[in-house]
Amino acid sequence: MLDYIPFWPTRASTTANNVDALFIFLLVVSGLMVALIFTMVIYFAVRYRRRAGRQAEQIAGSHALEITWSVIPFCVFMVFFGWGALIYFKERTPPQNAAEVYIVAKQWMWKAEHMEGQREINELHVPVGRDVKVIMTSQDVIHSFFVPAFRIKQDVLPGRYTVAWFHATKPGTYHLFCAEYCGTMHSGMIGWVTVMEPKDYEAWMGGGGNQPLAVTGEKLFSELGCVTCHRSDTQGRGPNLVGVYGKPVMLEDGRTVIADENYIRESIVDPGAKIVKGFKPVMPTFQGQISDEQLNALVAYVKSLGQPQTGQTGGKSLAAATP
Amino acid sequence: MATAVVETGERETYLNREYGIKSWLLTVDHKRIALLYLMGITFFFFIGGFFALLIRLELLTPAGDLVQADTYNKLFTMHGQVMVFFFLIPAVPAVLGNFLIPIMIGAKDLAFPRINLLSWYLYMIGGVLMLYTIMDGGVDTGWTFYTPLSTEFLNTHVITAGLAIFVAGFSSILTGLNFVVTTHRMRAPGMTWNRLPLFVWAHYATSIIQLLGTPVLAITLVLVVCERLFHLGVFNPALGGDPLLFQHLFWFYSHPAVYIMILPGMGIVSEIVCCFSRKRVFGYQAMALALLGIAVVGFLVWAHHMFVAGISLYAALIFSLLSYFVAVPSAIKVFNWTATMYKGSITYQTPMLYAFGFIGLFTMGGLTGLFLAALGVDVHVTDTYFVVAHFHYIMVGGMVMAYLGGMHFWWPKISGRMYPEGWGRLAALLVFVGFNLTFFPQFILGYMGMPRRYWDYSKAPEFQILNVLSTAGATVLAIGYLLPMIYFLWSMRYGKPAPDNPWNAAGLEWTIPSPPSTFNFDEQPVVTWEAYNYDEISEEVPVAQ
Numbered sequence: 001m002l003d004y005i006p007f008w009p010t011r012a013s014t015t016a017n018n019v020d021a022l023f024i025f026l027l028v029v030s031g032l033m034v035a036l037i038f039t040m041v042i043y044f045a046v047r048y049r050r051r052a053g054r055q056a057e058q059i060a061g062s063h064a065l066e067i068t069w070s071v072i073p074f075c076v077f078m079v080f081f082g083w084g085a086l087i088y089f090k091e092r093t094p095p096q097n098a099a100e101v102y103i104v105a106k107q108w109m110w111k112a113e114h115m116e117g118q119r120e121i122n123e124l125h126v127p128v129g130r131d132v133k134v135i136m137t138s139q140d141v142i143h144s145f146f147v148p149a150f151r152i153k154q155d156v157l158p159g160r161y162t163v164a165w166f167h168a169t170k171p172g173t174y175h176l177f178c179a180e181y182c183g184t185m186h187s188g189m190i191g192w193v194t195v196m197e198p199k200d201y202e203a204w205m206g207g208g209g210n211q212p213l214a215v216t217g218e219k220l221f222s223e224l225g226c227v228t229c230h231r232s233d234t235q236g237r238g239p240n241l242v243g244v245y246g247k248p249v250m251l252e253d254g255r256t257v258i259a260d261e262n263y264i265r266e267s268i269v270d271p272g273a274k275i276v277k278g279f280k281p282v283m284p285t286f287q288g289q290i291s292d293e294q295l296n297a298l299v300a301y302v303k304s305l306g307q308p309q310t311g312q313t314g315g316k317s318l319a320a321a322t323p
Numbered sequence: 324m325a326t327a328v329v330e331t332g333e334r335e336t337y338l339n340r341e342y343g344i345k346s347w348l349l350t351v352d353h354k355r356i357a358l359l360y361l362m363g364i365t366f367f368f369f370i371g372g373f374f375a376l377l378i379r380l381e382l383l384t385p386a387g388d389l390v391q392a393d394t395y396n397k398l399f400t401m402h403g404q405v406m407v408f409f410f411l412i413p414a415v416p417a418v419l420g421n422f423l424i425p426i427m428i429g430a431k432d433l434a435f436p437r438i439n440l441l442s443w444y445l446y447m448i449g450g451v452l453m454l455y456t457i458m459d460g461g462v463d464t465g466w467t468f469y470t471p472l473s474t475e476f477l478n479t480h481v482i483t484a485g486l487a488i489f490v491a492g493f494s495s496i497l498t499g500l501n502f503v504v505t506t507h508r509m510r511a512p513g514m515t516w517n518r519l520p521l522f523v524w525a526h527y528a529t530s531i532i533q534l535l536g537t538p539v540l541a542i543t544l545v546l547v548v549c550e551r552l553f554h555l556g557v558f559n560p561a562l563g564g565d566p567l568l569f570q571h572l573f574w575f576y577s578h579p580a581v582y583i584m585i586l587p588g589m590g591i592v593s594e595i596v597c598c599f600s601r602k603r604v605f606g607y608q609a610m611a612l613a614l615l616g617i618a619v620v621g622f623l624v625w626a627h628h629m630f631v632a633g634i635s636l637y638a639a640l641i642f643s644l645l646s647y648f649v650a651v652p653s654a655i656k657v658f659n660w661t662a663t664m665y666k667g668s669i670t671y672q673t674p675m676l677y678a679f680g681f682i683g684l685f686t687m688g689g690l691t692g693l694f695l696a697a698l699g700v701d702v703h704v705t706d707t708y709f710v711v712a713h714f715h716y717i718m719v720g721g722m723v724m725a726y727l728g729g730m731h732f733w734w735p736k737i738s739g740r741m742y743p744e745g746w747g748r749l750a751a752l753l754v755f756v757g758f759n760l761t762f763f764p765q766f767i768l769g770y771m772g773m774p775r776r777y778w779d780y781s782k783a784p785e786f787q788i789l790n791v792l793s794t795a796g797a798t799v800l801a802i803g804y805l806l807p808m809i810y811f812l813w814s815m816r817y818g819k820p821a822p823d824n825p826w827n828a829a830g831l832e833w834t835i836p837s838p839p840s841t842f843n844f845d846e847q848p849v850v851t852w853e854a855y856n857y858d859e860i861s862e863e864v865p866v867a868q
Contacts, residue, residue: 087699148772
């Protein structure tokens with residue numbers, strides 16, 4: 001039905017349906033409020049306009065009324081809050097087995113890298129009906145990944161990962177906008193998200209011998225010498241990384257952190273920030289020595305070490321996930 | 324300087340007591356300083372408005388064809404900076420507040436007249452720095468100065484723009500300080516806290532925000548400048564800084580700053596609604612407490628600007644919840660204004676038309692704020708035209724409406740002249756229609772997904788029709804804003820002399836001549852009545868329209 005309302009944006013994800021439902025609820029409630037207040041103002045203005053022989057009646061106020069029109073709106077607000085929070089919780093919690101795509105933003109383009117190694121610029125191809133998690137970072141300033149048809153938006157920051165996810169429901173081509181002002185060609189930092197039927201997607205994916213991201217990462221892991229310390233036994237000078245992803249890690253200062261993408265990333269560019277219990281801060285920093293793409297490959301590789309041995313991919317790939 | 328002009332037979336007023344440029348530039352009279360501010364903020368309002376018109380013209384067509392991308396970025400940046408820091412924040416407090424607060428509480432002047440003059444000079448120094456920034460090539464950070472874009476990536480006049488706002492900020496702090504001390508120490512005998520006009524309460528609440536919030540902005544801007552100059556590494560992650568820290572610091576001031584803009588407007592609307600309804604305000608204490616409530620809770624909601632910025636899930640939940648708290652006192656105010664009209668005796672002079680406009684537009688701005696506080700919806704509409712429309716409904720629909728209403732209400736007192744009522748009503752109507760035509764389509768554009776600060780939307784031509792409507796509205800709005808300036812200037816020479824109390828309004832300012840004499844009151848007034856004692860005042864309006 002919404003599709004027949006002029007200017008109503010396309011809905012192409014599960015989140016879009018949730019957001020639209022709350023938005024419509026908000027529209028109805030605030031429409032009623034506007035109608036109520038406008039009617040009262042206009043009615044009073046006409047009904048109590050100045051006329052000869054009539055005096056204004058002085059009324060000091062009424063706490064009962066004031067409490068009424070504080071408490072009722074407050075209860076309605078709490079519904080808005082709760083409903084909005086529920087949607088947000090879902091939006092911010094990617095499903096466990098979501099397929100992953102790495103995105104690097106820079107002035108003024110979007111670079112996407114699939115687990116199978118396909119790279120795209122200002123384009124993102126995804127299959128319909130799959131949970132897709134985008135793991136994003138920026139090479140320079142803050143950008144924001146915004147797909148109106150999915151009703152999702154997430155700022156993309158330099159120096160760390162931020163994550164968004166979606167479940168596309170309708171094949172088509174949708175706008176991808178940068179929503180955070182990022183300099184001269186901010187309005188040119190746009191692209192398209194193409195949602196495809198699984199078979200079309202597989203055909204697109206099969207387009208050429210790319211090296212899976214985790215394999216690139218594995219090569220880097222040995223080229224950069226990581227492997228000399230981070231050995232797959234307990235003898236290395238650095239912690240064994242097998243199975244570390246997603247698990248709690250005890251730190252030297254007594255804290256415990258979850259080894260998520262940001263932790264792995266930070267441990268590469270700023271190894272001294274969080275020292276694992278029982279190890280010495282001997283690792284050199286790789287800040288400025290490797291690109292964001294290389295970092296992504298390393299992170300994907302480290303994550304793949306925790307996976308059951310399916311072969312090549314760190315994180316679920318879109319292709320492996322398609323039926 | 325010649326001092327006395329009594330020989331001409333004219334009554335001595337603050338306007339004709341002294342003549343000459345020096346008598347203005349060295350004045351410590353709060354009323355003259357208010358007029359100095361009026362000139363400054365009017366100038367910057369039209370500069371900012373000019374930028375706005377260029378922005379609207381550029382967006383008339385999807386292609387970026389009127390100005391270059393960099394120019395466009397400078398236009399929206401300087402539009403924001405000029406309007407926020409050199410018009411919206413100082414406008415009502417520094418002009419109407421300055422003029423009226425001492426009179427409303429029965430004082431001869433503010434507590435610190437010289438500091439008052441100093442704050443005008445600081446405002447002007449900031450203004451000159453801003454003008455220099457504009458003339459010498461501009462700045463394109465966005466008014467929000469987000470890092471690391473502003474600190475490491477732009478080669479425009481970030482430092483002078485930051486400095487301009489830094490200096491103007493001290494003007495704001497000093498004005499706030501002056502108002503707080505004045506309200507505490509200078510009230511006439513009998514003018515208890517419970518008898519203060521809500522206009523004074525509103526400025527008291529505003530001043531607290533100015534005093535406590537503005538220093539944080541000043542510190543933040545200094546850090547931005549230091550990072551630009553010395554690569555300090557506070558905000559830039561490449562240097563070990565945190566870009567989100569900047570956003571927290573910036574919004575810690577810049578969200579309460581919205582209340583600096585809107586609270587004085589609420590004060591004005593309370594005065595106008597009571598006067599033209601001939602009614603005591605409905606729920607005086609609730610109205611005063613709501614002002615303070617907004618000021619206090621307003622300090623605790625800043626991170627609702629950052630729901631997609633990468634803050635933690637739980638921080639987002641807390642800030643969403645607190646944002647709904649601040650909406651409650653705003654709701655009380657709207658309902659109480661409406662209730663004030665109930666069983667009143669209402670007339671529709673120009674100031675009241677603006678007050679009607681304020682109530683309607685502020686209601687819509689406030690309600691769309693509830694959309695933005697709802698986390699799931701905010702993710703979609705933040706950084707789109709939905710937000711642009713929302714805050715223009717509050718700042719332009721709310722604050723500018725109230726400011727114009729207040730200017731019309733007190734212009735007879737300030738200038739001693741009446742403006743032409745017919746033109747006044749026409750302008751009020753044009754502003755209301757033009758405003759809605761400009762900004763309502765932007766709500767729809769935002770939900771469709773048009774991001775803000777886009778110079779070129781040729782890949783999304785579906786946005787054009789609403790942008791055309793918006794630009795058409797802006798033209799009407801511009802005429803609506805030009806008219807009052809023209810007839811106010813006209814009235815200074817040709818307007819009918821204003822009686823002391825043209826609206827038969829309550830309040831000490833209407834008990835003294837129009838325009839007032841330099842020391843406001845010939846003898847110390849003693850207050851024995853409650854605020855808005857309209858039951859004790861005749862309904863006759865001396866200036867029949």
